[in-house]
Amino acid sequence: MYSNAAFQLFSSNENSNSGSSDSTEPCLPPPPPCIEVLSSEVSSSVKYTVEPVNLGELTLLKGRVSTKEVFALPNSDLVPGVYEGGLKLWEGSLDLVKVLHKEVQLGNLSFSGKRVLELGCGHGLPGIFACLAGAAAIHFQDFNAEVLRCLTIPNLNANLSEEFLPFVTDKTNYDSGSEVHFFAGDWSQMHQFLPHRHDEGSLNCSSEQSPIAGYDIILMAETIYSISAQQSLYGLIKKCLSHPHGVLYMAAKKHYFGVGGGTRQFLSMVEKDGFMAASLVTEVTDGSSNVREVHNYFILYSIRPMATSHS
């Protein structure tokens, strides 16, 4: 029933005639229920091997598991509505970690004491970086609970292990007491489960937010490929980002060939809404794949948010 053919076009525009046929999306099954996955629920039945990822001045560890073993699926990168690609390490998450590292080095960003949410985490390397850089709370979200149990939690454990920590170059602010949680489920329902969010209606009526409402920093990589999921993703971000200084760092491809999403199209949706604006932090054109970008989104607080289709 499902085909991953469209997703093989993610990285290349070869064989793609134009953008006109890009927005065909499959009819999806109902999403899995939202749940919290405890760190103790780490899978022991799936084979997990660990390897280093070189990120320039920084090295992190990532695991490798078999999609076939976890989901009983052939080696698909992504099966819409069933398995959303979390077992694969996508290029954007590496771009994002590099940008975060640079931003911290330049003094443009600090994770120290911050509440951080990584949406569509998969391997979770950006969230793991935030943890090493001193975040007070890091919450990881993925569509699939299996991804969290088989990969994200083991990856976090590997990167925080006593054997590895001494080799991490950028752990100056690491706080072993930081609060870590894992949540699985669809973006359309996730706001009910995330501990840091705004109360219903508070976006529209007041500048008086509870001091613990929302996340200070939201991170996400390669999450905007599906046009149909973008509105629930953006709605979730609005419900969960702290006001007025919360920031979103987003890494994604300029265009996801075959499915229609991409940074331009996401930005245009956000600009039409008028609640946030973006600045381009970096563009990656390695010549061998699609153009990738990292944007920093911030709240246009002077414009009082009105009820919109995304709120």
Ligand SMILES: C[S@@+](CC[C@H](N)C(=O)[O-])C[C@H]1O[C@@H](n2cnc3c(N)ncnc32)[C@H](O)[C@@H]1O
């Ligand atoms: C292409 S993967 C990217 C994984 C990881 N961020 C990376 O860059 O390696 C897309 C991620 O978004 C999540 N995702 C996609 N659609 C979703 C939805 N409708 N609700 C919740 N999560 C979703 C998936 O769980 C998956 O981890």
